[in-house]
Amino acid sequence: MPQDVLAYIRHNRNELLARLNEFLSIPSISTDSAYKNHVNEAANFVANYLTEIGFETVEQIKTKGHPLVYASYNQAGADAPTVLLYGHYDVQPVDPLDQWESEPFKPEIRNDRLYARGASDDKGQVFMNLAVFEAYMKVNGKLPVNVKVCIEGEEEIGSENLYAVLETKKEQFQADFAVISDSGMVDTNQPTILYGLKGFTGIEVRVSGPSHDLHSGLYGGAVRNPLMALSHIVASMKNIDEVVTVDGFYDDVAPLTNEERELMRAVQGEDYVASTGANTVVSEIGYTAKEHTMARPTLEINGMYGGYQGEGTKTIIPATATAKITCRLVPGQDPEHIQQLLEEHINKVAPTGVTVEVIKEKLSAKAYKVEPTHPLITKAAKSYTKAFGKNTVYVRMGGSIPVVEWIDAIYKIPIVLLGFGTPDDRLHSPNESFPLTSFDKGMETLIYYWNEVTN
Template sequence: MSDLHALDTYFSEKRETHLEELKEFLRIPSISALSDHKSDMLNAANWLADSMKKAGLENISIDETKGHPVVYADWLHAEGKPTMLIYGHYDVQPVDPLHLWESEPFDPQVRNNKLYARGASDDKGQVYMHVKAIEALFATEGELPVNVKFCIEGEEEIGSPNLPAYVEDNKEKLAADIIVISDTGMQGPGQPAVCYGLRGLCGVQIDVKGAKGDLHSGLYGGGVQNAIHALVNLLDSFRDEEGSITVEGFYENVRPVTDEEREAYRALGFDEEALKEEIGVGELFGEKGYSHLERTWVRPTLEVNGVFGGFSGEGIKTVLPAEAGAKITCRLVPDQDPEEIVEKLKSHIEKHKPVGVEVTVTEFDKGKPFITPFDHPAIQAAGRSYEKVYNVPTAYTRGGGSIPIVAAFDEILGLPVVLMGFGLSSENFHAPNEHFHLENFDKGLRVIGDYFHEIAEFPAGGLKKS
């Protein structure tokens, strides 16, 4: 078993050093979506590789892909013990709109025991915690209780387009007993949670084209289709007034919510009134017959993410817009296939296409949903490690978001995936003023260190997916 006292002493003594190192990592603007930051991506990969070497890891490599590289490292000297594959990402989201940041996004600042910077919570801070936990175990025990491998990519924020091929080509190199990912959140402040499922994702852009150019509304208004009106009618056809999706066949493969899951979610005591106050809305809205947690964890969605077209400058321009468009994403649940859902969306769009316009559909990111039974031994072991440090029961939750590569790991490597995150939903990841609560940074280091010992209680090969 782990010596939490020794880990606590080590992390307490090294806290300021570790924070300064993390700030170095966060200063690198590793924005994978923007080509101008290609050199920054390589700088971040090199920084991470150096940090891994200093921690005591071996066989470190920066592996090329068709896009940004993957950082690999391992330590494989725990004979007869399980091997843990740790996944994360060193790329970050763009920072727009910049004027809403209270401090520069790549100039890390600590305010009220929160570390503000792009990537602080998603996912540099959480990746770095695993490296430092390993460093602490080497320093306090001289070795690791389990075998470890790292696979840290640079393209998660753009949908991991090249990682499935990398995993497929390196199945033997990445072979393990479990996959551990810290890129999810806790249930709330002081409320740890192990996430055992994620929704999948698919997205499309709809472009509506009417006349060959914008038309004068006085000369043509009422006689020619307005591209924005056509788009609005089309978008309105996707959902009914009670939040149900009206695309034919959309729900046909959805796995029902079990009574056991519903009871587990009710037991969490989720405060919908507090949520309304936090996000600033008078009422919550969603599919009839389901609670907020069920709507956001175990039910699929269809959301309009953006609409564009026509004149939006100051004043009025009296035209009939010739073009309009919208971006749509669907969050998918187990047994839904993103390729099939996109085809259903296309069929729906063709069926409901307004007269007088042409409509084209462009496909975007796709990711399959994922689930590991929450009674799996590796999941329960994570819960025990949280409880030792936080001194409260661990919640077992499903996440409403998507990490597309998780399903690929599940399919290609066939391993149980443990999602043990330390972020909070209020930390503005993907938005201005992203931050990481340092209370969870401090406690998370200790949780991870203990988890290595929890997994060491199982023999190699003893954690197969059920």
């Protein structure tokens, strides 16, 4: 019964927190080769814990980079569904270290928050799922569902080797649906169903003019300035109403339905002015900032540089200029097609006197969306509400999680994003933390969810 499993979680809370702290103490920074042994240590921690829980098969799949931990449990019965649980054990670097109020790999509780690198992203949330499996095994001697586990060590560096593993070992990872706890809620203690993610693509635009920087007094008016040319190009891509002016950009974008707009209006969400320091919000004409962020595509200049950057003035015409541009995409938009449209637009508007090169970002992802009325989603919402004591809200997120699109493309299964992070967790920043309420109520949600799925 769920109540017995809940009682186990509550009775053993201190022991579970201590075990999580052991996990968080491992500096599994995937991007820095100096931490390779620690990354392997974190993989070993996950594999050992899965073995202790009682998973029949546990292995570390070697990749060209860091190992992927796979495990399977098949004793729930032929009638029970099989879930693919995804997460990651690697973490971001801790720089700048001097801004941490406590050591990033020595977990510390302050004001009902657990502070450590990886506390929210994603060790804390991975551990909660495994701890719930432990509770079921200790209380009932079995899990309510069949489970396949995929915990990787390269999420923070773009999951470079994951797609190949999922594709080549498709039968090994095949499941009825997937659960991912690597996301969050719109506010602390506000249960949130994330039913959609944006896709992602990007380009780099390099503009070259003269063979070297020129004296602006001698050559200004005779030679095209690459920075001015680049400014013309990027300014032509979006108008003052935040509408992207690249031909064909919106061709495959489905209209936002009234039902979805109602769901979005029900979300309190953050105050963008207060949280960002901007003096006002801006959004695509005809849409609120919330609607634009959640459900409409965007185009942003992430960086633009060239010429003199130092103090004072240096009167030159720079030889080169560069801009980095990314787009967040919605269902229906293909990343490669969008890259092609951007390139065609740039070539069309590029002025004479310069050479323009477009470099297409290799890491792209399509958007993902599951219908909010899907039974697996409504059961998740019911479980959230029961654990947190509040009505669950439904959102789409402006961010991208490439593995979601990969699982969708390869396995064609529903994906349930059961995340428990909050806007105050400071992911990827100094003083990352995770609320203890999310730790407690998140595990309750998961227990309720497995009960809902099997009844």
